[in-house]
Amino acid sequence: MKGFDLRRRWKGFVLFIAVAGPGIITSNVDNDAGGIATYSMAGSHFGYQLLWSLIPIMVALVIIQEMSARMGVITGKGLSDLIRERFGVKVTVYVLVGVVLTNFGNVIAEFAGIASSLEIFHLSKYVSVPIGAVLVWLLVVKGTYRSVEKIFLYACLFYVTYIISGFLSRPDWGEIGKSLVRPEFDLSSGRLGMIIGLVGTTIAPWMQFYLQASVVEKNIMTKNYKLSRLDVIAGSIVVTVVAGFIVLTCGATLFKAGILVETAADAALALKPLAGKYCSALFAFGLLNASLFAASILPLSTAFLVCEGMGWETGVNKKFSEAPQFYGLYSFLIFLGAGIILLPNIPLFSVMYISQIINGIVLPAILVFMLLLINNKKLMGEYANKRAYNAISWATVAILCILTIAYVVSLIT
Amino acid sequence: MMQEPDLKMFLFFSELYGRPVVDSEGRTVGKLADLKVLLGELFPRVTTLVVKKRHEKKLAALSWNDVESLNGRLVSLKPGAESRFTPLDVGNEEILLREDLLDKQVVDTLGAKIERVNDIHLLIVNRDLRTVHVDFGVRGILRRLGCLKTVDRFTNWLFAYGLPHKFISWKYIQPLASDPKKNLKLNVTTLKLQELHPSDIADIIEELDKANRSSVFKMLDLETAAETLQEMDPKLHLSLIETTPEEKISDILEEMEPDEATDILADLPEEKKQRLIRTMEKPYRQTVEELLKFEEGTAGSIMTKDFIALHRDTTIAAAIEEFRQTTHPLETVAYLYVTDEEKHLLGVITIRHLLLCDKQEVLGRLMNPHLIKADCDDDLATVAELFAKYKFIELPVVDKENTLQGIITLQDIVKAKPEEL
Numbered sequence: 127m128k129g130f131d132l133r134r135r136w137k138g139f140v141l142f143i144a145v146a147g148p149g150i151i152t153s154n155v156d157n158d159a160g161g162i163a164t165y166s167m168a169g170s171h172f173g174y175q176l177l178w179s180l181i182p183i184m185v186a187l188v189i190i191q192e193m194s195a196r197m198g199v200i201t202g203k204g205l206s207d208l209i210r211e212r213f214g215v216k217v218t219v220y221v222l223v224g225v226v227l228t229n230f231g232n233v234i235a236e237f238a239g240i241a242s243s244l245e246i247f248h249l250s251k252y253v254s255v256p257i258g259a260v261l262v263w264l265l266v267v268k269g270t271y272r273s274v275e276k277i278f279l280y281a282c283l284f285y286v287t288y289i290i291s292g293f294l295s296r297p298d299w300g301e302i303g304k305s306l307v308r309p310e311f312d313l314s315s316g317r318l319g320m321i322i323g324l325v326g327t328t329i330a331p332w333m334q335f336y337l338q339a340s341v342v343e344k345n346i347m348t349k350n351y352k353l354s355r356l357d358v359i360a361g362s363i364v365v366t367v368v369a370g371f372i373v374l375t376c377g378a379t380l381f382k383a384g385i386l387v388e389t390a391a392d393a394a395l396a397l398k399p400l401a402g403k404y405c406s407a408l409f410a411f412g413l414l415n416a417s418l419f420a421a422s423i424l425p426l427s428t429a430f431l432v433c434e435g436m437g438w439e440t441g442v443n444k445k446f447s448e449a450p451q452f453y454g455l456y457s458f459l460i461f462l463g464a465g466i467i468l469l470p471n472i473p474l475f476s477v478m479y480i481s482q483i484i485n486g487i488v489l490p491a492i493l494v495f496m497l498l499l500i501n502n503k504k505l506m507g508e509y510a511n512k513r514a515y516n517a518i519s520w521a522t523v524a525i526l527c528i529l530t531i532a533y534v535v536s537l538i539t
Numbered sequence: 540m541m542q543e544p545d546l547k548m549f550l551f552f553s554e555l556y557g558r559p560v561v562d563s564e565g566r567t568v569g570k571l572a573d574l575k576v577l578l579g580e581l582f583p584r585v586t587t588l589v590v591k592k593r594h595e596k597k598l599a600a601l602s603w604n605d606v607e608s609l610n611g612r613l614v615s616l617k618p619g620a621e622s623r624f625t626p627l628d629v630g631n632e633e634i635l636l637r638e639d640l641l642d643k644q645v646v647d648t649l650g651a652k653i654e655r656v657n658d659i660h661l662l663i664v665n666r667d668l669r670t671v672h673v674d675f676g677v678r679g680i681l682r683r684l685g686c687l688k689t690v691d692r693f694t695n696w697l698f699a700y701g702l703p704h705k706f707i708s709w710k711y712i713q714p715l716a717s718d719p720k721k722n723l724k725l726n727v728t729t730l731k732l733q734e735l736h737p738s739d740i741a742d743i744i745e746e747l748d749k750a751n752r753s754s755v756f757k758m759l760d761l762e763t764a765a766e767t768l769q770e771m772d773p774k775l776h777l778s779l780i781e782t783t784p785e786e787k788i789s790d791i792l793e794e795m796e797p798d799e800a801t802d803i804l805a806d807l808p809e810e811k812k813q814r815l816i817r818t819m820e821k822p823y824r825q826t827v828e829e830l831l832k833f834e835e836g837t838a839g840s841i842m843t844k845d846f847i848a849l850h851r852d853t854t855i856a857a858a859i860e861e862f863r864q865t866t867h868p869l870e871t872v873a874y875l876y877v878t879d880e881e882k883h884l885l886g887v888i889t890i891r892h893l894l895l896c897d898k899q900e901v902l903g904r905l906m907n908p909h910l911i912k913a914d915c916d917d918d919l920a921t922v923a924e925l926f927a928k929y930k931f932i933e934l935p936v937v938d939k940e941n942t943l944q945g946i947i948t949l950q951d952i953v954k955a956k957p958e959e960l
Contacts, residue, residue, distance in 0.1 A: 202748030210642050215657065215683045218642075342748075347778050437644070437655020437675065 148198075148340035149191060149354070152333050153361030157368050158420035159239025160232065160478045160485075161327040162413055165369050166393035168320050169376025170386055174302050177373055178309035179321050183328050184366040186522045190493065191358045193500050193511070193519065194334045198341030199351045200509045205338045205492075206435035208499050218435050221495065226455075228488045229332050229428040231481030233463035236424065238474040239417030241467050246410040252468060259464035262422045263457060291408045292371035297378035322533035325526065326486040328369065334492055336427040339434075348509075425459035487534065490527045497523065551674070552636055552659035553683045555614070560590050563607065563618040571614055572598050573637040575629065576670055582709055585661070585668040588614070589627055589635065599624040603668065634714055636670070644747070645673065646755070648731035649711040651739035653746050658682055660706060673712050676705030715751045733759060737766035744779075745772055753782035761787075765794035768803065776803055780811070789818040797823065798843040798951065801830040805840065830945075838922050839915035841955055842936045842945030848876040851885055851903030855896050862893065873932055876943055877906045884935055884943040886910060912937050915944055919955050926952050 157165075168176050194205070201208060206225075210218040240258040241251035337358070346354050376393055380386075387393045393409065429452050433440040439449035446453045466472065497519060503510050511519065552574070560568045573589035588601045605620035629635060640656050647654045657679025660672035674682075681687040681702070694700050713732050732740065732755070740759070744752050744767065756779055759767060768776065768791060780788050780803075792800040792815065804812050804827065816824055816831075826844050833839025847865060849858055858875060875893070877886045886906030896905055912935045913922050925934060926949060933948045 202750065202752075210655070214642055215680055219680070219684060345749075345774060345778060347781070436680065437657065439652075 147357065148337055148344060149195060149358035149361035150364060151361070152191070152337040152340065153187075153365035154368075155336070155420050155423050156328060156330065156333055156365050157372075157416055158232070158236055159242075159413065159417045160235045160482055161369065162239070162372060162393075162416055163478050164320075164323045164327045164482070165372035166376045166380075166387045168324060169373040170380035170393065172317065172320065173377040173381035174297075174305040174374065175310060176317065176320060176324070177302065177305055177370060177377075179324055180328075180366050180370050180373070181306075183325055184362055186325075186526070187329055187362040187365065188359055189515075189519050189522055190329060190334065190496070191337055191362060192355055193496055194337040195341050195354050195358045196351065196509060197496070197500055197506070198338040199346050199348060199354055200506055202342055202345075204342055204431060204434045205335045205496070205499075206431040208505070209495055210435045210437075212499060212502065212505075213495070221491070222432050222435055224488050224491070225331060225335065226428055226432060228481075228484045229424055230459055230463060231477075231484050232330070232332065233421065233424050233428075233459050234466050235478040235481045236417045236421035237464045237467040238477050239413055240421065242474055243410045243414035243417060246406065255464050255467050258418065258421065259460050262418065262425075263460050265422050266426050266456070267453070289368070289371050291412075292375040292378075294408075295375045295378045297374050302374060302377075318532065319536050322486065322529045322536075323482060324369075325529055326482045326489070326533070328365065329489060329526070330485050331488045331492045332424060332427060334496060335431045336423065339427065339430055351509075421460070421463075425456050425463070428459055429453075429456040486530045490523060490530055493523045493526065548663045549671075550609075550661045550663065550668075551679075551682060552641065552661060553679075555609075555661075556637065558613050560588070560614045560616065562616050562621055567593070568616065568621060569593050569595075569599070573635045574668070575600070575627075575633055575635055578632050578634060580669075582662070582669040582671050585636075585670070586633070590624070592624075598627045600627045601625070609663070609668070639716075640673075640714055644715055644751075646713040646715065646732060646743055647675070647707050647711055648713055648735060649707060651735050651743065653743060654707070670709050672706040672708055674704075674706055676703065678702050678704060713755075715747065716754055733763055737763060738770040740767045741770035741772075745775060749778065749782075753779060757783060757787075761790050761794050764791045769795065769799055773803075773806060776806060777808075780807065780815075785814060786818055789815050793819055793823050796843055796845065797826040797830060798841055798945075801827055802841065804831060805835050833915055836919055837915060838913040838917040838919070838936050838947060839944065841919065841922075841951045842915075842947045843951065844945050846874075846876060846935075846943075846946045847872075848878050848882065848943055849902055851877050851879060851901065851906070853902050854898065855893055855900050855902070855905070856898040858888075858902060859893055859898075875902075876935055876946075877902045878943055882943055883941045884910065884912065884937050887935070910935065913947060914938070919952070922947060923952050923955075 197203075197205070197208065203211075206218065206222065209221055237255055237258065241255050244254035245251065341354060376387065380393065430440050432438075432455055433449070433452045436451070438451040440452045441449060444452070466477070467474070497511070497516070500506055500511050501516065555571055555574070558571050560571055562568055569590040569592035571588065572591040574585045575587035575589060576583045577586045584603075586603050588603060588606060590599050590601060592599050601616070601620060601624050605617050605623055607615045607617045609615070634640060636659055640659060642656060644653050644655050646652075654673075654675040656673050657676065658674035659670060660674055662669050662671045678687060681690050691701060694702060711731055732743075735743075740755075740763065744755055747755060752775070756764060756767070768779070771779075783791075792803065795803075804815065807815070812831075816827060819827065830840065830842070830844070833842075847862065849861060853861070862872075862875070872890060874887045874889055876884060877888060878884055885903070886908040887910060888902055888906045892905050911925060911929050911931065913925060915936055915938050922934065925931070931949070933946050935943055936945045936947055938944050
């Protein structure tokens, strides 16, 4: 009996690994250049004081991503597909224009990440960015999808480097525990801005499109949906743990030393004298990987969602002449995004910052569409949101809206 | 303008949608919300007007016969029409243009592709409004955004170029179900989907969402369904099989060569596999059960039992007769196998021998006894190497006692999953 039980558990585990992926990949891509920059700043400016905010952020992340995955499993359609079918072509075009601009901002931020991470190794951006752009472009256009996905999956393991560099910096665990258990709700404008920044980088609009598309691509059956949910929850925890360790590392070193980080590259350089040269190299390597990973997924995901909504051919296994809009948009995003970073004296930091503002403005709109769709009984049947779940998710949207508005207001004033 | 019975006029659905509906005295009743079409004709007729009345939440329906005239600006009703509105009801053979077609995906059976409907092209002929084309092009999108004329003027001025039309005739359109619980409504005049090559159908099904995948699959006849299933990404087999009644699936499987059916069965969960095998006809079921005994990735698992084996004392004349009597379709007819009383494999003889040699000669003397063969337990990589090395088009498979069990054709090995090679 025991052997049988073990075997069943093993079978469940194997099935989980097979279904796992979309949630974990999405969450890891979420820790991109913009994310690392924001987390480093949070740690260096406020030490461990803002660590608590990652817990409610994680809850919101789980709720929102769970809805994306659920819609993907139940309808078998992408988010832009559903928006087009439910709300018509006009709304779709406006949403897509907004999402493309937002994602384009993020793509630029990723190339800023590539440039700044390799500057640590004294490589000029005029070399690193063009190489990075061509590499990313080829990875998707010339590689088969399967091997590309495997590269992405292995790339996730590199996030362990953040945890390693966190331990190498020998933080004060007692103090960390105290700030988590008894947070100080001192919401001065500086802190509020930072919390909003953390929310904005962690829950990005593109993630909802990308996650749902990946779930659809995986063709997960309704009866296996529970495993998919597990994957999303696991992914959200992973992303928060990684984010937490970045904040923690910077808090343990830079904050204590009184160094204020302005970019993620600064964070890596500042760690050099404090925690040895290995920590700095790890941080730079992690930033490069995060930037490359997100730079290969964002343009691809954007091209997918636009073509899906407009009814154009998609897919990396198609020829250029079969899917011109798909490849055109994909290439345009990469090469224009990289080109902008090559402009002399471009303030990389401001570029990343502006991309986060647009993220924040577009996010609530996307969430409203998601909630309207997931409550559509015709579409979701018995898998539509239950009342309690709806209350939590609308509340999440409301809080995000208020935060976003406050964020925008605080930027203007 | 509709008073003149001969007048033909093209209209786009986007030009009609949302237009005011006015009664015979010119008072606005509501807005045009949708049009209901009765499928069945080559270019189906609009039968019903769907109107969003003022101050009413529910949509109301009105027969097309109550329309007095129609133009790009408004829809005028006949006198007394207001009293003939009924609640909207959609029958099995009917579709709503906006609800079921506009912005949705359809199968273009001419191009064997899935397309998204940007607009619908209608034709007024003899007082009837008919669906004639579906617009997949950028022009359709721009028209609905209300900026087609501006864009046209701009491209003409700058590039002396007009965006191309992308219309497909209604007869090549198979609508898909927008509501997962509803069944597919067949464009019955054509059933063009059935006529596509199974690998095209497989590509189309792969691109669809789950609900439409199984409804498109369900409308195929057994033979087409069997070929389509074989052409499809094996990852989709399970979800399709689970959503189709078991009896139909086992009928579909029986349409296949037993080795192909076995391949598909082998990947299913044990319980499902056993239930499907139990519903199969007896002789077929026995063959499949025998083939399933072999482990996946071995020669035994991909071999077929469709071969001709004859005793060594058989004469050429008798062999030809035997060949003539074999009515079931063989995967390949290049070789005949020669065995002894216990079915031990002794040699092989080609069709060429049968045609050219003396009719009274016995097979045992003509056969080639130098055989390259595979063992049931050989893995596929080994079998593939044999094919590559000797350039055969088929290879006999024997068990440990050298008893002939089946053959593997070049096609079988080409179709084997790459990870097993």
